[in-house]
Amino acid sequence: MGTTLLRRTALTTAALGLALTAAPAVAQAQTAAAFTNAPVRVTVTVQGPDGLLFQKKVFTWGHDVTTATGGTHKCDGTNGSAHATKVPTPTAALDHAAKRNGFTWDGTWYASFDDFSVDTVKGVSGGGSAYWSISVNGTPTPVGGCQFEIENGDQVAFTWTSF
Numbered sequence: 123m124g125t126t127l128l129r130r131t132a133l134t135t136a137a138l139g140l141a142l143t144a145a146p147a148v149a150q151a152q153t154a155a156a157f158t159n160a161p162v163r164v165t166v167t168v169q170g171p172d173g174l175l176f177q178k179k180v181f182t183w184g185h186d187v188t189t190a191t192g193g194t195h196k197c198d199g200t201n202g203s204a205h206a207t208k209v210p211t212p213t214a215a216l217d218h219a220a221k222r223n224g225f226t227w228d229g230t231w232y233a234s235f236d237d238f239s240v241d242t243v244k245g246v247s248g249g250g251s252a253y254w255s256i257s258v259n260g261t262p263t264p265v266g267g268c269q270f271e272i273e274n275g276d277q278v279a280f281t282w283t284s285f
């Protein structure tokens with residue numbers, strides 16, 4: 123009887139010890155998952171039809187953006203369910219660059235894509251024969267600018283491109 127009690131106590135202590143050591147690991151994993159939208163530093167380049175319109179390093183994260191034509195919508199990678207949690211995105215980076223450097227951009231909101239099409243940057247639009255191509259590290263994004271995740275050090279470019 124005494125041995126059984128001892129063994130039970132030992133087992134309970136071992137289980138409790140496991141639970142106590144496992145708990146911080148779980149908490150850490152959950153905290154890490156919540157930080158997918160930590161600010162990143164990227165280079166934003168706006169290449170117009172007649173040359174460079176803007177180029178600067180920008181701290182950015184996914185956030186709601188407002189355009190004159192499209193209104194206010196999220197632009198944090200959860201658009202179109204592209205990501206489960208918020209992340210920094212190219213259009214959010216453009217929005218931060220514009221706000222902090224005193225220029226504007228405009229975009230139409232497409233509910234069908236849950237995203238903006240970026241139509242005008244610094245007063246320059248495609249005018250029916252060109253568009254603002256969005257690329258990250260030289261590759262056009264396969265999705266809209268609020269759905270793609272950007273990372274620290276990325277080159278985010280909006281390039282006036284004729285059809």
Ligand code: B12
Nearest residue numbers: 232235237238239240253254255256262263264265266267
């Ligand atoms: C034609 C086309 C374009 C043309 C549209 C203008 C034109 N002259 O027709 C141009 C070249 C401008 C274009 C650009 C882009 N496109 Co596009 N495009 C298409 C395509 C082949 C057909 C669209 C269409 O005519 N639909 C028929 C009309 C009647 O419907 P509509 O809703 O009025 O169409 C409009 C929208 O589709 C809008 N549009 C076009 N592309 C995109 C992309 C986004 C994110 C948004 C919000 C709107 C939008 O322009 C159309 C004409 O006004 C589709 C593929 C498809 N099968 O749908 C891809 C498609 C819509 N495009 C796509 C992408 C990724 C882009 C770009 C983001 C590419 C890039 N990295 O630069 C850019 C937009 C950049 C920006 N400035 O925001 C993706 C969107 C995927 C997603 N889930 O977001 C698609 C589905 C192609 C694909 N990868 O499968 N595109």
